[in-house]
Amino acid sequence: xISIVIVDDNFVARxxxxxxxxxxxxxxxxxxxxxxxxxxxxxxSVDPELVLMDIRMPDMDGISATQAILNKKPETKILMLTxxxxxxxxxxxxxxxxxxxxxxxxxxxxxxxxxxxxxxAGKAISLPPVDDxxxxxxxxxxxxIDIWQRLTxxxxxxxxxxxxxxxxxxxxxxxxxxxxxxxxxxxSIYSKLGVNTRQEAVLCVLRSRFKNGKARSAGxxx
Amino acid sequence: xxxxxxMLTKTTEQELGESKRLEKVLILQRWLYVPAVLLAGxxxxxxxxAGIIAIVVGLVIVNIAGFYANKATTGxxxxxxxxxxxxxxxFCAGWAxxxxxxxxxxxxxxxxxxxxxxxxxxxxxxxxxxVMDLLFSLGMLFGIYLPLSSQPGSFxxxxxxxxxxxxxxxxxxxxxxxxxxxxxxxxxxxxxxxxTLLLERRRISSELHDSILKSLQGLSxxxxxxxxxxxxxxxxxxxxxxxxxxxxxxxxxQIRSVIMELRIEDIMQEKNLSAYINDLLDAWTxxxxxxxxxxxxxxxxxxxxxxxxxxxxxxxxxxxxxERHSGASKVWIKLAIENGEMLxxxxxxxxxxxxxxENVYSYLKRGSLGLVxxxxxxxxxxxxxxxQNSPNGVKLYIKxxxxxx
Numbered sequence: 001x002i003s004i005v006i007v008d009d010n011f012v013a014r015x016x017x018x019x020x021x022x023x024x025x026x027x028x029x030x031x032x033x034x035x036x037x038x039x040x041x042x043x044x045s046v047d048p049e050l051v052l053m054d055i056r057m058p059d060m061d062g063i064s065a066t067q068a069i070l071n072k073k074p075e076t077k078i079l080m081l082t083x084x085x086x087x088x089x090x091x092x093x094x095x096x097x098x099x100x101x102x103x104x105x106x107x108x109x110x111x112x113x114x115x116x117x118x119x120x121a122g123k124a125i126s127l128p129p130v131d132d133x134x135x136x137x138x139x140x141x142x143x144x145i146d147i148w149q150r151l152t153x154x155x156x157x158x159x160x161x162x163x164x165x166x167x168x169x170x171x172x173x174x175x176x177x178x179x180x181x182x183x184x185x186x187x188s189i190y191s192k193l194g195v196n197t198r199q200e201a202v203l204c205v206l207r208s209r210f211k212n213g214k215a216r217s218a219g220x221x222x
Numbered sequence: 223x224x225x226x227x228x229m230l231t232k233t234t235e236q237e238l239g240e241s242k243r244l245e246k247v248l249i250l251q252r253w254l255y256v257p258a259v260l261l262a263g264x265x266x267x268x269x270x271x272a273g274i275i276a277i278v279v280g281l282v283i284v285n286i287a288g289f290y291a292n293k294a295t296t297g298x299x300x301x302x303x304x305x306x307x308x309x310x311x312x313f314c315a316g317w318a319x320x321x322x323x324x325x326x327x328x329x330x331x332x333x334x335x336x337x338x339x340x341x342x343x344x345x346x347x348x349x350x351x352x353v354m355d356l357l358f359s360l361g362m363l364f365g366i367y368l369p370l371s372s373q374p375g376s377f378x379x380x381x382x383x384x385x386x387x388x389x390x391x392x393x394x395x396x397x398x399x400x401x402x403x404x405x406x407x408x409x410x411x412x413x414x415x416x417x418t419l420l421l422e423r424r425r426i427s428s429e430l431h432d433s434i435l436k437s438l439q440g441l442s443x444x445x446x447x448x449x450x451x452x453x454x455x456x457x458x459x460x461x462x463x464x465x466x467x468x469x470x471x472x473x474x475x476q477i478r479s480v481i482m483e484l485r486i487e488d489i490m491q492e493k494n495l496s497a498y499i500n501d502l503l504d505a506w507t508x509x510x511x512x513x514x515x516x517x518x519x520x521x522x523x524x525x526x527x528x529x530x531x532x533x534x535x536x537x538x539x540x541x542x543x544x545e546r547h548s549g550a551s552k553v554w555i556k557l558a559i560e561n562g563e564m565l566x567x568x569x570x571x572x573x574x575x576x577x578x579x580e581n582v583y584s585y586l587k588r589g590s591l592g593l594v595x596x597x598x599x600x601x602x603x604x605x606x607x608x609x610q611n612s613p614n615g616v617k618l619y620i621k622x623x624x625x626x627x
Contacts, residue, residue, distance in 0.1 A: 010436045016443030023447050056432055083435050104439040105474050109446045196521055197494060 002120050003030040005046065007062065008054040008081070011154065013104075016058040017052060017081070020109045033121045036060025036068075041136075043069045043076065050120050053098070055082040055089060063089075063096045070097040070200045083151060087130075094206070095160065100125030102205045130206045158185040162198050234298065236411060241301045245292045247307065248341060252285045259319060262330060266323045273322040277315050277582065284311040306344050312338050313354075317361065331362060332385055334412035339389065343397035347404070355390045362386070393407040412602060427484040435477050442470035468572050495522040495530055502537060509547050525564075525624060532622070533564065533604055536596050540618060543592040548572025550615060559624065563605075566620040575611045596620070 004027060014032050021027045033039040034058045043051060051069065066078050080093045080155045082100040090101050099119045102112065106128040112116040115125045151159065154175075161171045168186070170183040172179040190196060193204045256278055261538060263274040273470045288308050295301045316334040340349035362382065449463035496518050503514045537555075544550050550572030557566045593609065596618070600607040605622035 008436075010440060012444075013440035016440030016447075016572055020443045021445035023599040083431055083439070104436060104476065105471070109443055113241065114444075 001025060001028045002116065003028050003046065003048045005029075005031050005033065005039065005042055005048040005118065006052045007033045007036070007042075007057070008050060009034045009057045010054075013054075017112075020112060021116065022058065024113045027113070029111045031209050036062060036065030039065045040068050043073065047073065048076065050077045050079065050116060052081045052116075055080055055084050055093060063093050066093065066096040066098055072082060077122075079115065079119050079125055085207055091112075091206050099123075100127075102127045126206075130203060151189065155185050155189050155192070158182060159189055159201060162186070162189075162201060188193060224317055231295050236329065236330055237267050238295075238301060238439075240407070241298065242292055242295070243303070244344070245288070245305060249285055249288050249292065252281060252312070255281050255315070259315075262319070262323060270322045275317065277318050277322070280311070280318075281315055282548075284308065288368065309338075309342055309345055309350075332389065335362075335391070336389055339393040340396050342595060343393050346397075347401040348394065348397035351390075351393040355386075355393055359386050359390075365479075373594070375421075409602070409604070423484045425513070427481045428571045430477055430481055430484075435474055435481075438470045438474045438477070442467045442474070445470060495525055495533075496520055496557075498530075498534070499537065503536065503541075503555065506541050506545075512550060512553055514555060517554075517558075519558065522559065529624060531563065531621065532599055533566070535565065536599055536620065537568070539592045539599075544570045544572065544616075548574075548616065561622070562624055564622045566622070567618065568620075569615060571615045571616040574613050574616050 002023070004021060005020075006014050006029065008016050008017070013035075014034075018032070022029055027146075030048045031042045033042045037060045039051065041059075041060075048186065051066075053066055055062040062080060066080075069076055069078065074097075077099045078097065080090070080098045081104070082102045084090070085103055087173065093101060102115055102125060107115065111127060115127055119125050157175060158171055159196050160173060166174065168179050168182045172182045175182070186198075189201055193201055195201050195204055227435075258576065259277055259281070263271070268274065277338075288304065288311075291304050295304055312600075316338050318332060318504040320331050335354075338350060339354040339358065342354040343351075343434060346353075445463045445467035449460045449467065499518060500516070503516065506512070507514055508541045542554070542592040544553060550570035552571045554567070554569045556565070597607045600620050600622060603622050605620060608619040610617040
């Protein structure tokens, strides 16, 4: 039996998810939470195998909750289940350690059940796939060479922060470097990844994450 | 829609409020005329005590009446009428003063003239300044060179022309500044309204996205599970549940498309202007089968969302116009940034307008609102709009300054 915790501030969504998931005999709903803090408390007490986590919620968002849960129990699988289709936010969630994402309206109930089982088996989930969601044309990425090998450690840090939606000034402050240096790093990242915009760079990252069927939660750091 | 109406009403209210405040300042300033007129009377040894008193009393009455009228007016038309009466009163008082205090004391004339011309320029901009300049120059001419004066011709013509020139120049400047100031105020109000609208759209789209869309998805999952649970009963329950699920999915798609429209500025910013315009043109070509030849750079620097929104609307409007009226089979579009301006050229190979219109507003009479709307959009954003008509098609040139918010 796979034990699952559903975290969503929308009652109707939680109920719908529960109905579908409970229809599968191999799944057991261990509990429901309506915000990040409740999710952390619930996971501490019921220790689920998998958490279906919404991103935007009152009090504490799903990304912060994901970090907190994985800090305590790194073996927990967390799937982001959301209506948000912003690549930066999704990249941020993956950075926080999520095993993948599912976007409402892009999966069937059967696919949901399958995704849950696949994630528990240790594979990455991207529903819909990055290219389907954002268009294959945006941001080139060579399928043969691992993107990460092309970037320096500093560039990875910069890209990491771009993925969290930081502006150049903030990146400079966090990494304690000049804003001009940040710009240079960004230009270098763009040319190495063959992209023109921040969004395309983040998409490149997301693509590489899901390419091998395994979410690389710590991928950006190396 | 109610928000939009509220904003429009607010704009008119703001305009009225500004006119009232201006009137209040002019009324306050008019009180200074009372001691000034008395001082002038004393300096000129009271040539007509009764006349001076009459002017002072007249000014006081006009000012008090103006004060209450300014409070009472509720519309822009009444406010403008009040302004016109107050200016006329000042004009009459000015002339009365000049005639009473001997027409040869030219310095005084010019002081009085300057004040009243400045007032006209502030109230009615360039037009007000020009009319007052004319009235005073004619009046002076009669006053100094015709027998109305006690010593006709005592003031040299050269001085008269010089002073008149300086005064006209100064008043035209005041008029131009007043006009520019009003224009900028209107523009600022418009910009603020657009920003409010943008924020409101974001709020609505986020609400639709997070709350309604998700509830529909939850309901859809619920319906699916109901259909599964009752699939073997054969009483039609399962079909009904499936139907509900399908409707939920359809509504979700519709809501997503509404969200896309509401977030058009954000999408254009994120997506890169070129990609967005290309998508717009692609969709139009698919729908109308009219080929579009493009000269659009692959990448634009990030552009003010109001400008992108404006540009999107202009292009959509122009394409709709071509589709409806031109009979064209091909369109050429060029988009570029040069010297801090966005240039848009749009040409079609249609039949053009059947007769040469005198100005863009004559299109309005023919029922073509599109071009007028384009012209107004462009000009409101401080840009320019040129249209070339020929039997082989119409060419639009649009220039719009890039601005940062």
